[in-house]
Structure formats: structure tokens, C-alpha cells
Amino acid sequence: MAMDRTGQIAVIFVSQRTVGDADGYARAAEAMDALAARQPGFCGTDSARGADGFGITVSWWADEASALAWRAHPEHAAIREWGRAEWYSRYEVAVAKVGRSYEWEQR
Amino acid sequence: MAMDRTGQIAVIFVSQRTVGDADGYARAAEAMDALAARQPGFCGTDSARGADGFGITVSWWADEASALAWRAHPEHAAIREWGRAEWYSRYEVAVAKVGRSYEWEQR
Numbered sequence: 001m002a003m004d005r006t007g008q009i010a011v012i013f014v015s016q017r018t019v020g021d022a023d024g025y026a027r028a029a030e031a032m033d034a035l036a037a038r039q040p041g042f043c044g045t046d047s048a049r050g051a052d053g054f055g056i057t058v059s060w061w062a063d064e065a066s067a068l069a070w071r072a073h074p075e076h077a078a079i080r081e082w083g084r085a086e087w088y089s090r091y092e093v094a095v096a097k098v099g100r101s102y103e104w105e106q107r
Numbered sequence: 108m109a110m111d112r113t114g115q116i117a118v119i120f121v122s123q124r125t126v127g128d129a130d131g132y133a134r135a136a137e138a139m140d141a142l143a144a145r146q147p148g149f150c151g152t153d154s155a156r157g158a159d160g161f162g163i164t165v166s167w168w169a170d171e172a173s174a175l176a177w178r179a180h181p182e183h184a185a186i187r188e189w190g191r192a193e194w195y196s197r198y199e200v201a202v203a204k205v206g207r208s209y210e211w212e213q214r
Contacts (some may be wrong), residue, residue, distance in 0.1 A: 010119060010203045012165055014153045046121045048155040048163045056155045056163040058119055064206075084211060092210040096117045096203035099171075103199040104191060 005101040008043050009061040011070075015091035017053035025087045028079055035075055041066020067095060112208040115150050116168040118177075122198035124160035132194045135186055142182055148173020174202060 017025070036042055041062035049055030061067040070076060083091075124132070143149055148169035156162030168174040177183060190198075 005201045008201075010117070010201060012117060012119065014165070046163055048157050048161050050155045050157065054155050056153055056165060058121070058163060084213070088211075088213070090210070090212040092208065094112045094115075094117060094205045094208040096205040098201045098203040101199065101201040103197070104195075105197040106191070106195070 005043070005060060005098045007063075008098045009064055009067040010096045010098055011059045011061065011067055012094045012096065013057045013059070013091060014093075015055050015057075016089045017049065017055065018087055018089050019053070021086050028082065028087075032076065032079055035073070036070060039066065039070050039073065041069070064097075110210065112150070112167060112205045114170075115205045116171055116174040117203045117205055118166045118168065118174055119201045119203065120164045120166070120198060121200075122162050122164075123196045124156065124162065125194055125196050126160070128193050135189065135194075139183065139186055142180070143177060146173065146177050146180065148176070171204075 033045060036045065036059060043060035043062055045057060045059045047055065047057040059067075059070070061070065140152060143152060143166060150167035150169055152164060152166045154162065154164040166174075166177070168177065
């Protein structure tokens with residue numbers, strides 16, 4: 001995350017991975033990260049997944065329009081269908097506007 | 108996450124764990140989860156951390172007031188100081204209001 005995300009749109013993606021197709025999933029995730037990073041309004045992404053397959057990815061967008069455009073991107077939409085069929089047993093998405101943010105780092 | 112989080116406040120906590128004190132951290136995290144769950148306005152929490160120590164926790168609150176009250180809770184504030192000293196090398200927090208949410212589950 002960057003210094004101040006106030007006003008950005010956070011797309012919070014909470015998902016449970018299936019056990020299968022680790023290689024295909026890793027390749028697709030990498031490709032989607034690279035594609036997202038080239039979209040207008042992209043402000044970054046943070047992602048974590050535990051050994052149990054439960055994961056959270058937050059993508060950060062400059063505004064609603066860029067978040068919606070990424071959702072509608074044809075390659076993203078196609079991979080989402082694949083994700084439903086192969087990689088996830090469930091997922092949940094929340095789209096939220098950042099009212100304040102702060103950070104701390106060990107000095 | 109529940110069915111619909113529209114209108115809720117998402118507190119997105121992105122953190123890098125240090126390598127030390129795994130037991131102390133696990134105990135504190137469990138205690139904080141239990142304490143948070145007893146607060147007014149608590150709507151749930153989702154958490155994932157990878158083997159590299161990078162993690163994301165989202166806590167969900169009914170409104171701004173309940174999110175702020177949790178931030179100010181004395182036990183939470185105390186453990187935050189401990190976290191800075193012992194458990195995290197850096198963290199970032201964004202507080203965001205959910206405009207829409209959806210979910211999908213494999214049938």
C-alpha cells in the first residue's frame with residue numbers, strides 16, 4: 001500500500017481456493033496482476049493466502065470508474081469464469097471507498 | 108463474510124510479521140478476535156497470512172462509530188503498542204465504507 005489511500009476504491013476479494021491446479025492458478029494470478037497493473041486508475045494490490053487456501057486480495061483503484069472498468073475487462077471476466085469452475089469453492093467481494101488510511105513502519 | 112455488507116465499514120489491516128514470538132502473537136491474535144467479536148457493531152472478520160509473514164485482516168463494522176470505538180478500546184490500544192514493538196515490521200490500515208458486495212459459492 002502507498003502512503004495515503006484516502007478517496008481510493010478498495011476491491012476486497014475474499015476467497016477459498018480448491019486444492020487443484022496450483023500451477024494453472026499461479027500462472028493466471030500472475031497474468032491478472034500484470035494486466036491489472038496496466039489499467040488506468042490502478043493504485044496497487046495486496047494479497048495474502050494461508051496454507052489452508054483461504055485468501056484475501058485487495059486491489060486499489062483511483063475511483064469507481066476504474067474499478068468498474070477492471071471488473072468489466074474482457075480478459076478479467078473470462079478468467080473469472082475459469083476461477084469459478086476450477087480454482088475457488090467460494091468467494092466474496094466488497095467494494096469500498098477509503099475514508100482514511102495510515103501506516104506504520106519499524107525504524 | 109456475510110451475504111451483504113453494503114453500508115458496513117471495512118477496516119483493512121495489511122501487515123508484515125516479524126519472525127519472532129509466534130506463540131505470543133497467536134495467543135494475542137486469538138484474544139483480540141474474541142474481544143472484537145463482543146463489541147457493539149461487530150460484523151465479522153476475515154484474515155489470511157502467507158508463509159512469508161505478509162497478511163491481511165479485514166474487520167467489518169456496522170458503522171463508523173463502532174469501528175472507531177474498537178480502535179479506541181483500551182485493550183486493543185495496548186496490544187497495538189505491543190504489536191509495534193514485537194510482531195510487525197510494518198503495517199498499513201485503510202478504513203473504507205462498502206458501497207456494494209456480492210458472493211459466490213460452488214454448488
